[in-house]
Amino acid sequence: MTWTSRARRSLVAGLLAMTVVGAGAACGGGSGDGDQDQTLRVGMPIRMLSVDPHGTAISDRSTLTLALHLFDPLVASSDGEITGRLAESWENVNDTTTRFTLRQGVTFHDGSPLTSADVKASLDRLFAASTALAPLFATIEEVKAPDEQTVEIITSRATGSLLTNLSMAYIGSKAQIESGEIESRPVGTGAFKLEDFRSGERAHMVANESYWDGAPKYERLEFQEISEDAARLTALRTGEIDVTYALPPDQLSQVRGFDQVTVESGPSAxxxxxxxxxxxxxxxxxxxxxxxxxxxxxxxxxxxxxxxxxxxxxxxxxxxxxxxxxxxxxxxxxxxxxxxxxxxxxxxxxxxxxxxxxxxxxxxxxxxxxxxxxxxxxxxxxxxxxxxxxxxxxxxxxxxxxxxxxxxxxxxxxxxxxxxxxxxxxxxxxxxxxxxxxxxxxxxxxxxxxxxxxxxxxxxxxxxxxxxxxxxxxxxTASAAWRDRVSGFGPPPTNVPDFRGVSLN
Missing domain, CATH: 3.10.105.10 (Dipeptide-binding Protein; Domain 3)
Structure with missing residues (x-):
């Protein structure tokens, strides 16, 4: 079945659901109308290359977008502020040593607990890779895991951007790194679990009900690559997708005329x-x-x-x-x-x-x-x-x-x-x-x-x-458009959109 026919069939299912209010929406994990209503469909404007959080494509915005939803870093950076993610706290032992204490109770999608060994394996793999991100970590000499909840990062000199740079370092499973599965079927700690990925076509995810930061408010997240602008905007107008971003400048006024669609712009990086x-x-x-x-x-x-x-x-x-x-x-x-x-x-x-x-x-x-x-x-x-x-x-x-x-x-x-x-x-x-x-x-x-x-x-x-x-x-300028049933989203200033806090009305 083509993606277009599947999406049209989804719309029909959604209309049918309106005649049996609540008939399937309360049933988790089934294949009824509620599942269709609880799927956020994203039109990706660029090619989706990889789901490997440490591979050669990790600096690509499509890979970063997928990684954001499948994995977590130790810390996050936004508007100059550093917040803890997998790291609950951190301290500067001295100018060249930073000690992180991991958050308790975090598990991977397969149920295994996050430990410092996973963090060390992930950081070692990322730092050793010849990726476009490698210069960010050039001053890091060693990653230590003195116990299951503690990670120490030793640098060759004081590094003012260390925490900011670590926001780009996503943590995977040591077992998957050793088996090689992380390259194509990764298991993360993120808000969504990978269900299916086809490079250059799609990435389908399901909500992680055990997510340490609170389960997503909808059941499925589907990224569909639609790099051709006209096709992407048509899909938005007809409801085949719910949201897209990086809008073509010469078509902003046209998109603003779409029924039941919100368009916003803002400063960007x-x-x-x-x-x-x-x-x-x-x-x-x-x-x-x-x-x-x-x-x-x-x-x-x-x-x-x-x-x-x-x-x-x-x-x-x-x-x-x-x-x-x-x-x-x-x-x-x-x-x-x-x-x-x-x-x-x-x-x-x-x-x-x-x-x-x-x-x-x-x-x-x-x-x-x-x-x-x-x-x-x-x-x-x-x-x-x-x-x-x-x-x-x-x-x-x-x-x-x-x-x-x-x-x-x-x-x-x-x-x-x-x-x-x-x-x-x-x-x-x-x-x-x-x-x-x-x-x-x-x-x-x-x-x-x-x-x-x-x-x-x-x-x-x-x-x-x-x-x-x-x-x-x-x-x-950052721009994005979404249908009225989507709330909690805005133009991504880095063109790496975050759908973890979105709700579907």
Missing amino acids: TFYVIWLNNARKPLDDPKVRQALWHAVDFSSIQENLFGESAVLAKAPVPQPVFGAAQLPGYTYDPQRARQLLAEAGYPNGFSTSIQWSANCCANIRPLVQSILSAWKEVGVNVEMQEKEAGQWLDDLLALDWDMNIQDGVVVTQDAEFVLGRLYTCAAKRLGYCNEEYDRVIADASAELDPQERQRKLQRAQEILWADAPGAWPFEL
């Missing part, structure tokens, strides 16, 4: 970035990189393509994020761009290419076309390379590209998540290396005073802005 491969000529020359930025009228692109859905960026991280700087923008100046290219030895321009993921983000193709048209005016001819998501990610990590455009998100809402993870010499993410930048970001990472740490993070952004290893044109 999401942004567009154009990376330039600093290891390849001529992009190794700062003058060439600065020229590319001066050549594009990003203000006009923002107005014509995005409207209320984006604002011009003022720093390499969005303004709502802790540590964000406010820097003067690169002015649109084609003459200056040509001058810089000539000074770099390219008076007639050059040819190169730009890649992006096929399921990247809103308005990606017209955005790329607008940028490339501006670059052509100053003699830079660029081949467009749209790639399947998996191939794009492989090439990105292998530095097998000239230019790369994508959206990014500061999931922890702390600037170091981006600055310390992507742009250091050790990160090797875009061939960029500046030793002064490395010193500043290392000092910021070791700083325990929030105000001083913020100052150092802002200094690091000043260096990036001047070096222009890439261009940061826009901050995006």
Whole structure:
């Protein structure tokens, strides 16, 4: 059965349920109308890659979304505040040792108790993996489990962002890690249990009635990948899905006209970035990189393509994020761009290419076309390379590209998540290396005073802005839409939506 036919059949079942009020809703675990009414269906705008909380795709927002509902970290970070999750409390033993006391009575979905051995196995696995999150944990030297309820994390130096970074470290079962089952059939401690996962298609979950933080208020959570915008919005309008997010900017007004649908927007930690491969000529020359930025009228692109859905960026991280700087923008100046290219030895321009993921983000193709048209005016001819998501990610990590455009998100809402993870010499993410930048970001990472740490993070952004290893044109607005039967949801500022507190009316 196709997903569309299944969803339509669900709607019929829901209508039938109205004629026998309460006939099946009180029966837990059955296959009657109550089950249909208690299913939240989410239209995912991006490809779902994996359910492995420590795998290569864990930095992808779809994987983070699934992990959020299946697992828990030791602590959570939101709006600069740290709250305990699996850790009931923690203390700084000294500048390099943090001791966590685990919450009592937490169990995995298979009924086995959470112990410090599970935490140690999970953190060891995550820290050893070559993922995009690895730089977050570079200062961690050892994880100890002195008893079943205690975990100690030892770092090589003081690390001001340790707790924030640990909010990205989801805890799985040691037994599953050893068996390898965590890669495809994971058992977590989260609010939902995985029932079925098909990469690139769907993830079905059922409520964890024994969840330590209180059982969800509905029975099933179904994520359906619908990356094509028109199909996703049609599914929302007809009721085939209950909620979606990351709405296409040019269709916001249309969605606001849907019956029984609420649309909201708000500030976000999401942004567009154009990376330039600093290891390849001529992009190794700062003058060439600065020229590319001066050549594009990003203000006009923002107005014509995005409207209320984006604002011009003022720093390499969005303004709502802790540590964000406010820097003067690169002015649109084609003459200056040509001058810089000539000074770099390219008076007639050059040819190169730009890649992006096929399921990247809103308005990606017209955005790329607008940028490339501006670059052509100053003699830079660029081949467009749209790639399947998996191939794009492989090439990105292998530095097998000239230019790369994508959206990014500061999931922890702390600037170091981006600055310390992507742009250091050790990160090797875009061939960029500046030793002064490395010193500043290392000092910021070791700083325990929030105000001083913020100052150092802002200094690091000043260096990036001047070096222009890439261009940061826009901050995006978070948007979401949901049908009237959904309550307790809002636009996710990090594009990692949280459905754990949702109710179905």
